[in-house]
Amino acid sequence: MAIDILMPALSPTMTEGILSKWLVKQGDKVRSGDVIAEIETDKATMEVEAIEDGIVAKIVVSEGTEGVEVNSVIAILSEDEESIDKISENTNNVSHSMSSDVNALKDDAKKDFKKTDKLSQNKPSIAKTEDGSATNKSSDGDSQNIKILGKRVFVTPLARRIAKQHDIDLAIIKGTGPYGRIIKRDILAFSKSETKATSVFNEGQITSAKGVIIPHSAMRRTIASRLQLSKQMAPHFYLTIECNIDRLLDNRAQLNKMVPEGIKISVNDMIIMASAMALKKLPEVNGWFEEDGCRYFDTADICMAVAIKGGLITPVIRSVEKMGLSDLSVTTKDLAARAREGKLKPEEYTGGSFTISNLGMFGIKEFAAVINPPQSAILAVGAGEKRAVVKDGELAVATIMNVTLSADHRIVDGALGAEWLQLFKGFIENPVTMLI
Amino acid sequence: MTDSQKFDLIVVGGGPGGYVGAIRASQLGQKVAVVEKENLGGICLNWGCIPTKALLRAAELKHNVSNLSEFGIEIEGSININLKNVVARSRKVAERLSIGVSHLMKKNKVTVIDGVAKIQNKIADGWQIAVEGKTNYLLESPNILLATGARPREISGMEADGDKIVTYRDAMIPKKIPKSLLVVGSGAIGIEFASFYNDMGVDVTVVEAMDRILNVEDREISDIAHKSFEKRGIKIYTSATLESISKSKNGVTSTIIIGGKKQKISTEKIIMAIGIIGNTENLGLEAIGVKIEKGHIVTDGFGATNIKGVYAIGDVTGPPWLAHKASHEAIICVEAINKKTLIHQLSEDAIPGCTYCRPQIASVGYTEEKAKAEGYDIKVGRFPLLANGKAIAMGEDEGLIKTIFCSKTGALLGAHLIGAEVTEMIQGYAIARTLETTEAELMHTVFPHPTISEAMHESVLDAFDRAIHF
Numbered sequence: 001m002a003i004d005i006l007m008p009a010l011s012p013t014m015t016e017g018i019l020s021k022w023l024v025k026q027g028d029k030v031r032s033g034d035v036i037a038e039i040e041t042d043k044a045t046m047e048v049e050a051i052e053d054g055i056v057a058k059i060v061v062s063e064g065t066e067g068v069e070v071n072s073v074i075a076i077l078s079e080d081e082e083s084i085d086k087i088s089e090n091t092n093n094v095s096h097s098m099s100s101d102v103n104a105l106k107d108d109a110k111k112d113f114k115k116t117d118k119l120s121q122n123k124p125s126i127a128k129t130e131d132g133s134a135t136n137k138s139s140d141g142d143s144q145n146i147k148i149l150g151k152r153v154f155v156t157p158l159a160r161r162i163a164k165q166h167d168i169d170l171a172i173i174k175g176t177g178p179y180g181r182i183i184k185r186d187i188l189a190f191s192k193s194e195t196k197a198t199s200v201f202n203e204g205q206i207t208s209a210k211g212v213i214i215p216h217s218a219m220r221r222t223i224a225s226r227l228q229l230s231k232q233m234a235p236h237f238y239l240t241i242e243c244n245i246d247r248l249l250d251n252r253a254q255l256n257k258m259v260p261e262g263i264k265i266s267v268n269d270m271i272i273m274a275s276a277m278a279l280k281k282l283p284e285v286n287g288w289f290e291e292d293g294c295r296y297f298d299t300a301d302i303c304m305a306v307a308i309k310g311g312l313i314t315p316v317i318r319s320v321e322k323m324g325l326s327d328l329s330v331t332t333k334d335l336a337a338r339a340r341e342g343k344l345k346p347e348e349y350t351g352g353s354f355t356i357s358n359l360g361m362f363g364i365k366e367f368a369a370v371i372n373p374p375q376s377a378i379l380a381v382g383a384g385e386k387r388a389v390v391k392d393g394e395l396a397v398a399t400i401m402n403v404t405l406s407a408d409h410r411i412v413d414g415a416l417g418a419e420w421l422q423l424f425k426g427f428i429e430n431p432v433t434m435l436i
Numbered sequence: 437m438t439d440s441q442k443f444d445l446i447v448v449g450g451g452p453g454g455y456v457g458a459i460r461a462s463q464l465g466q467k468v469a470v471v472e473k474e475n476l477g478g479i480c481l482n483w484g485c486i487p488t489k490a491l492l493r494a495a496e497l498k499h500n501v502s503n504l505s506e507f508g509i510e511i512e513g514s515i516n517i518n519l520k521n522v523v524a525r526s527r528k529v530a531e532r533l534s535i536g537v538s539h540l541m542k543k544n545k546v547t548v549i550d551g552v553a554k555i556q557n558k559i560a561d562g563w564q565i566a567v568e569g570k571t572n573y574l575l576e577s578p579n580i581l582l583a584t585g586a587r588p589r590e591i592s593g594m595e596a597d598g599d600k601i602v603t604y605r606d607a608m609i610p611k612k613i614p615k616s617l618l619v620v621g622s623g624a625i626g627i628e629f630a631s632f633y634n635d636m637g638v639d640v641t642v643v644e645a646m647d648r649i650l651n652v653e654d655r656e657i658s659d660i661a662h663k664s665f666e667k668r669g670i671k672i673y674t675s676a677t678l679e680s681i682s683k684s685k686n687g688v689t690s691t692i693i694i695g696g697k698k699q700k701i702s703t704e705k706i707i708m709a710i711g712i713i714g715n716t717e718n719l720g721l722e723a724i725g726v727k728i729e730k731g732h733i734v735t736d737g738f739g740a741t742n743i744k745g746v747y748a749i750g751d752v753t754g755p756p757w758l759a760h761k762a763s764h765e766a767i768i769c770v771e772a773i774n775k776k777t778l779i780h781q782l783s784e785d786a787i788p789g790c791t792y793c794r795p796q797i798a799s800v801g802y803t804e805e806k807a808k809a810e811g812y813d814i815k816v817g818r819f820p821l822l823a824n825g826k827a828i829a830m831g832e833d834e835g836l837i838k839t840i841f842c843s844k845t846g847a848l849l850g851a852h853l854i855g856a857e858v859t860e861m862i863q864g865y866a867i868a869r870t871l872e873t874t875e876a877e878l879m880h881t882v883f884p885h886p887t888i889s890e891a892m893h894e895s896v897l898d899a900f901d902r903a904i905h906f
Contacts, residue, residue: 156872
């Protein structure tokens with residue numbers, strides 16, 4: 001009996017991903033729980049485990065395939081050796097958006113696993129000869145690396161093949177065929193306008209008339225689409241307030257003397273805590289704007305923006321309001337570290353209710369952040385710095401930190417946002433009140 | 437009496453270009469008028485494509501009935517042709533379709549005006565057009581679409597007289613079957629009449645100035661057709677020029693020159709089918725400066741002439757002289773006028789051509805010669821119908837399916853078909869070309885068995901040395 005291994009959904013919002021690596025090959029025996037493949041989503045790399053014992057009868061989606069749809073068949077397990085042949089034969093109708101080498105695989109699966117493995121690595125040099133010379137390139141040409149994620153590229157077979165032969169990235173071609181499909185003339189027109197300097201650049205960098213185009217990474221596309229959506233859909237407004245953090249710094253120094261070895265509470269931890277307390281006091285800010293209504297949460301699940309290679313990610317710290325500062329500190333450090341390594345689990349970066357972005361360490365005095373949709377607001381934290389202030393009618397020195405709340409006016413009105421900032425400021429300037 | 441009316445678009449000519457353009461414009465919300473001097477549907481429907489297909493169907497049935505014994509069916513008595521009824525049926529078919537077009541005009545709220553149109557004046561927001569007919573009209577519109585078609589080209593001194601020397605129109609309404617016939621010109625029109633009259637029992641001779649018949653087709657197809665026609669008893673002279681014609685009481689004697697030598701051919705009638713020229717005259721085009729070259733209006737690929745607001749499509753703009761080309765050009769032109777985005781001009785290689793002789797001929801795209809001349813490295817596939825089960829079962833195993841691919845990209849550059857039903861099959865290759873499939877998709881397409889279309893599949897396979905059944 002054949003068992004289909006499906007492309008897993010690593011998060012509720014995931015629709016497709018990259019099959020980055022196969023850890024098994026056809027013919028391998030696997031046991032339930034064995035890690036068999038690595039899947040890359042727009043945010044992280046995840047491992048796929050076998051759910052049953054069996055023999056890998058067929059790898060349907062080859063390593064390195066992008067845009068693999070969730071729930072499409074990526075491999076087939078067989079319970080016993082005998083049925084492998086049958087599976088190879090019957091998988092003709094396996095549906096998968098980019099698996100045009102399924103047929104090529106089918107032909108070879110029975111005869112020669114090795115050859116199939118090679119093919120599935122998508123190396124052009126292993127082009128098959130049986131189709132004649134024009135098809136030599138077609139087995140890889142037709143499933144060529146469509147360097148676009150989150151969006152299907154519509155392209156005619158001929159245009160795709162010519163693009164491949166000219167090493168043109170389809171993602172940067174504007175289609176002029178029906179419904180914007182890329183047709184032959186689009187490729188030829190692009191090819192004409194392209195400078196001849198392609199070879200000067202590294203692979204993956206495609207020249208156009210001006211500058212160098214680096215194809216988008218999955219993360220870049222996600223950032224682009226989500227933040228564009230945010231700025232287009234959510235009417236942002238911005239409120240800035242100054243916070244005196246002298247007392248917070250004192251309190252932090254005292255606390256750090258008391259916490260267990262290895263833990264060091266940061267200003268950022270205390271900002272997260274203050275935000276959580278303000279959200280708890282004013283749950284009207286702790287929500288999402290949705291089509292049919294506003295969704296409000298009873299826990300403060302706070303995302304923190306972490307800059308990582310090639311982009312940023314926002315791991316979420318759940319139920320911050322229930323945490324102690326030392327717990328919070330440990331959690332944030334762990335999440336940030338794993339975020340930088342690309343090892344967050346999907347549930348660790350999805351579903352927060354509020355986001356904090358802190359650029360204080362770069363000396364940024366204040367800035368306005370783009371809301372992380374569908375959340376209602378984001379807090380942009382500037383650097384704490386010593387400034388001249390007027391205190392009791394006298395000039396004095398205090399450590400001041402500017403924070404700016406970007407709020408979605410569809411769910412948070414101006415006065416509500418201001419009230420939230422006042423609460424936040426109260427907690428920051430007098431941290432002990434968080435204990436009330 | 438003069439009626440003044442304003443329109444968004446005035447189409448001159450109600451043929452397959454004009455009426456289709458009018459419908460499309462109406463669909464796009466325009467107020468449209470079509471001016472037609474004779475019958476809606478134009479030459480195609482009234483005096484071309486359709487009535488000749490009715491005649492050729494009669495010829496095909498006659499041929500089939502004459503060969504019934506091959507299929508084990510015996511009929512007693514003689515097979516007689518009632519020419520009057522053959523022609524009458526052809527006229528009835530044309531009439532029925534012309535009425536159909538007038539219904540389409542009504543349904544699409546297109547105003548049909550009977551008469552002859554002429555561009556009268558340039559006015560502030562377009563053009564004034566005078567229509568002369570039973571009622572005279574003065575129409576106004578910012579845009580004019582000329583779809584006036586074409587008429588047979590004539591050789592001075594050998595003009596059609598409607599009796600001994602005829603063109604297509606008289607050729608399709610013969611009063612009696614001539615004993616012998618000379619067809620001058622071996623394009624689609626000439627060859628279809630040669631095929632029809634041959635089946636009607638006429639002694640047919642074809643004279644062609646080029647070195648082969650049907651010279652727009654692939655050479656291999658021309659050769660197969662040539663042999664097939666000769667087998668049927670049609671005499672063919674290629675590289676032959678018609679020097680003179682002398683009429684006598686019982687017919688005409690033509691002098692043709694073949695390889696420097698003169699030869700006389702005497703026939704009862706002559707059909708002149710040496711090409712057509714655009715109907716560009718008496719439209720007021722010269723006065724407003726519309727550019728005309730070699731009897732055809734010059735356009736930019738989207739139907740625009742050099743004069744703003746004046747457009748032209750179809751036969752009047754040049755070859756290929758095909759109804760479906762006119763229709764498609766009209767749609768592109770009207771959409772361009774209405775600023776629809778993403779319109780591409782019609783590519784000539786995308787227009788299939790069909791000739792309804794026996795065996796039928798159909799093609800799309802480049803011939804082998806043309807593909808080579810364009811610098812393509814090509815792969816050619818061939819599959820003869822004598823290896824196709826359905827063709828053999830039908831008793832129609834004469835023919836060839838030829839495909840031409842670009843070796844480098846796998847693009848289907850051209851397809852050339854001769855044999856039974858090929859005019860109904862060519863659209864498969866036309867779709868493949870429009871969708872820009874490569875050989876891979878065609879190979880992976882399942883063709884139903886048993887059909888003649890399987891030969892289309894095999895031809896593709898053969899181009900890559902993978903034919904299964906040959």
